[in-house]
Amino acid sequence: xxxxxxxxxxxxxxxxxxxxxxxxxxxxxxxxIGLPERTPEQMRELIGLGINEVLARLFPDLDxxxxxxxxxxYRARYGVKRSKAKLFGPVKSALEELRDQGYVMAVATxxxxxxxxxxxxxxxxxDFFRFTRCADESVPKxxxxxxxxxxxxxxxxxxxxxxxxxxxxxMAMARAAGVDAVGVACGVHDSARLRRAGAIDVLDTxxxxxxxxxxRDRCADSA
Numbered sequence: 001x002x003x004x005x006x007x008x009x010x011x012x013x014x015x016x017x018x019x020x021x022x023x024x025x026x027x028x029x030x031x032x033i034g035l036p037e038r039t040p041e042q043m044r045e046l047i048g049l050g051i052n053e054v055l056a057r058l059f060p061d062l063d064x065x066x067x068x069x070x071x072x073x074y075r076a077r078y079g080v081k082r083s084k085a086k087l088f089g090p091v092k093s094a095l096e097e098l099r100d101q102g103y104v105m106a107v108a109t110x111x112x113x114x115x116x117x118x119x120x121x122x123x124x125x126x127d128f129f130r131f132t133r134c135a136d137e138s139v140p141k142x143x144x145x146x147x148x149x150x151x152x153x154x155x156x157x158x159x160x161x162x163x164x165x166x167x168x169x170x171m172a173m174a175r176a177a178g179v180d181a182v183g184v185a186c187g188v189h190d191s192a193r194l195r196r197a198g199a200i201d202v203l204d205t206x207x208x209x210x211x212x213x214x215x216r217d218r219c220a221d222s223a
Contacts, residue, residue, distance in 0.1 A: 010109060048110045051135070085119075109132070166194075175198040182203060
């Protein structure tokens, strides 16, 4: 018997190796509208949060809505470069294995809907995920709203769901929703930080998730 029925994945840093590209894009936009420079480390630290929270943390002395409006005008004028980010190498085979094992899979991401749809199309992964929630459709991480909405849509109890992510924001969202969370060390925050934030375990990559789940199920069956 499966310990979990619903697997909810973060996207950037968990399934897709996109952190460097996100930081580069953010730096270019900030420079383009004349905002004070921020280091790559400062920006990388905030990957996974909603845009309003990112701007509030990067520029606490500025009006967040005004800064966001300037960024949106910049994007409208210059467009957004097509992403070249790729899935982490073993991700697709792991997703195939999990699908074959009968798991329902979903995504809860700090991306906007347009960005997630484009990423799923470019990686041919849309059919793996029955449900998705984005930061522009809900209260973003670390609030529990996206995860709670996915639980409702999947008709799944919190105890039957597992969150998989690479940041403390993913772990905090899961904790607030009463859902177990597993970290992956291939993304933004390190293993120790993920464990402090509530991860019940940390895997190197999503590649190891099918075997980890099988181990949990065997332990449950023998208990």
